[in-house]
Amino acid sequence: MSSTTDLLRLMSWLSPVFPTGGYAYSGGLEQMVHGGAIHDAQSLKGRIAALLKDGPPWNDAVLFAAAFRSSADGETIEELSELARAMAGSLERHREALDQGAAFLAAAANWFEAGALPASPTPLCVAVGAACGLQSMPAEEALAAFLHAWVSNQLQAAIRLSVVGQSGAARLLSELEPAIAETAARAKASTPGDLGSCTILADIAAMNHETLEPRLFLS
Amino acid sequence: MTIAAPPPAVMQRSHGAGLIAVKSVTNRTRLDRLHQSGNAKIRIPETRTECLEAVLINTAGGITGGDTLNWTVECGMNTATVVTTQACERIYKSLGENGRQTTAITVDEGASLFWLPQETILFQGGRLQRTLEVSLADDARFLGLEAVLLGREAMGETLDDAFLHDRWRIRRAGNLLHADDLRLDLRSNNTLHDPSILAANRAFATLVWVGPEEDGEVRALRLGRVRALLAGSAGASAVGPKLLIRMAAPSGYALRRQLMPVLEHLLDGRGLPKVWRT
Numbered sequence: 001m002s003s004t005t006d007l008l009r010l011m012s013w014l015s016p017v018f019p020t021g022g023y024a025y026s027g028g029l030e031q032m033v034h035g036g037a038i039h040d041a042q043s044l045k046g047r048i049a050a051l052l053k054d055g056p057p058w059n060d061a062v063l064f065a066a067a068f069r070s071s072a073d074g075e076t077i078e079e080l081s082e083l084a085r086a087m088a089g090s091l092e093r094h095r096e097a098l099d100q101g102a103a104f105l106a107a108a109a110n111w112f113e114a115g116a117l118p119a120s121p122t123p124l125c126v127a128v129g130a131a132c133g134l135q136s137m138p139a140e141e142a143l144a145a146f147l148h149a150w151v152s153n154q155l156q157a158a159i160r161l162s163v164v165g166q167s168g169a170a171r172l173l174s175e176l177e178p179a180i181a182e183t184a185a186r187a188k189a190s191t192p193g194d195l196g197s198c199t200i201l202a203d204i205a206a207m208n209h210e211t212l213e214p215r216l217f218l219s
Numbered sequence: 220m221t222i223a224a225p226p227p228a229v230m231q232r233s234h235g236a237g238l239i240a241v242k243s244v245t246n247r248t249r250l251d252r253l254h255q256s257g258n259a260k261i262r263i264p265e266t267r268t269e270c271l272e273a274v275l276i277n278t279a280g281g282i283t284g285g286d287t288l289n290w291t292v293e294c295g296m297n298t299a300t301v302v303t304t305q306a307c308e309r310i311y312k313s314l315g316e317n318g319r320q321t322t323a324i325t326v327d328e329g330a331s332l333f334w335l336p337q338e339t340i341l342f343q344g345g346r347l348q349r350t351l352e353v354s355l356a357d358d359a360r361f362l363g364l365e366a367v368l369l370g371r372e373a374m375g376e377t378l379d380d381a382f383l384h385d386r387w388r389i390r391r392a393g394n395l396l397h398a399d400d401l402r403l404d405l406r407s408n409n410t411l412h413d414p415s416i417l418a419a420n421r422a423f424a425t426l427v428w429v430g431p432e433e434d435g436e437v438r439a440l441r442l443g444r445v446r447a448l449l450a451g452s453a454g455a456s457a458v459g460p461k462l463l464i465r466m467a468a469p470s471g472y473a474l475r476r477q478l479m480p481v482l483e484h485l486l487d488g489r490g491l492p493k494v495w496r497t
Contacts, residue, residue: 037414050415059400086388086398089463090456196384196402200423202415204465207454211446 071133284313
C-alpha cells in the first residue's frame, strides 16, 4: 500500500469529522480549568506535555503500540482491552475510552472485511492500534497521529473553555510537536512493562469532574 | 603517619519473605499458617474483635538497591483480616539497582482483607520496584492502600534522584478488575511541581475498594459517603464494582489527616490498627 493511502487513512480515522465523538470529552481539562490550575497557554502546554510523558495518554500509547504489533492475534487484543479497561482511573475516563472505542470500530468497519476488527468493548487506544496494525501502517507515524489527535482535542476543548484562542492553540500545536514525536518514538519501542503514570493531580481532577456543575464536557 | 583506610563498602543485601494464612474457626478469624524468613517478621497482636490483625515487620529497617521483600497473604473463606506494617517502609539510596518488593494476596469466598501498610518514604537516591497481585473470589471484599511520602519533609529535602514503580493488579474470579502502574522517575526530569503531577504536594495516596456485586444504588450511596469525607486535594470515583480514591497533601501529617476518616469509614466499624491511631 502506498504511503499516501496510509496518510489518508490516518487522517480520516483521527480526523475531528470521524464519528468517535471526541469533541464531547475534555479528559479532566474542564475540571482543572474550573479549579484554576489551567488558566493560560503556558499552563495548558505544561499539562499536555506532562500527560503525554507521564499520564494516561502515555499508557494509551503503550497499549496502542502493543495492539498494533498483535493486531492479528485476537486473544492478545482481548487481553490488552481488558488491561486498558482495568487501568481507567475514573468512571468518566472509562466511558470516554469505551464509547469512543465502540464508535471508532463501527466507523472504521468501512475499511475492513466483516469480523476483522476487534469486537466491543474495546477501548479507543487498543481499537485504533489494532486497526492501524491490521493495515500494516508505519507504527511510529500511526502513534504520532493518534497522539496528535489527542493533543488537538485538548486544544479544541481549551478553546471552548476560553483558555486560549485559535491563534494561541496554533502556537501550542507548533510548540508541542517535539513532545508528540518523542512520545511516539518512545511508545513504538515500548512494551506493556513500560506502563506507568504519575499525573496524580490530573487524575484527581478527572474524578472530581463527575460532580462539576454546570459542565460543557462529558469528562 | 598512616591513616586507617575506611572499611570497604560492603553492600549487605537484605532478603525477607513472610507468609500468613488465616481461616475461620467458629466465626472468628484465626491464624492458619505462618512462615517467616530473613528480615521478614509477622506479629499477630491480641484483638477482641472477630477480625484478625497482622503486623508486617521488615527488620532491615528499610529497602535499598538489591534488597528483596516478599509478602504472601492467604485469606480463607469467611475470614476478616487487617494487615498493616509496624513502621513506614523507608527506601534508601541505592547504587543503581532497584530494591524489589512483591506482595501476593488471595481472598476466598465471603472473606474480607484490609491491606493498610503504613506510608512508603522515598529518600534521595532510593529506587523501588514493587508489585501487588490480588486474587479475589466472586464475593470477596478488599481494601488496598498505597501511601507515599517524598523525602524528609522536616529537613526540606528536595528529591531529584529517585525511582518508584508500583504495579497493582487486582483480579476477581480470574478477570482483571483493576490495574495501576504508578511510575515516578525523578532522574529523567523533575516535573513534580507541575500542577498535573503534584504541585506543592509531597505526599499522596491511592485507595482501592472492591466488593461483591450489588445494585447501583448501594454503590452510589457508598461513593457519596466517601466523597463527603474527602478533604484537601482528593477525588473518588466508582467504576463497576471498584471504588477508587486518590489524595495528595503537602506533608505526611496532612495526608494522614485526610486518610484517617476515609479508612475508618471503609473499615466499617472494625477499627483502625493501633499503628494508625498513634
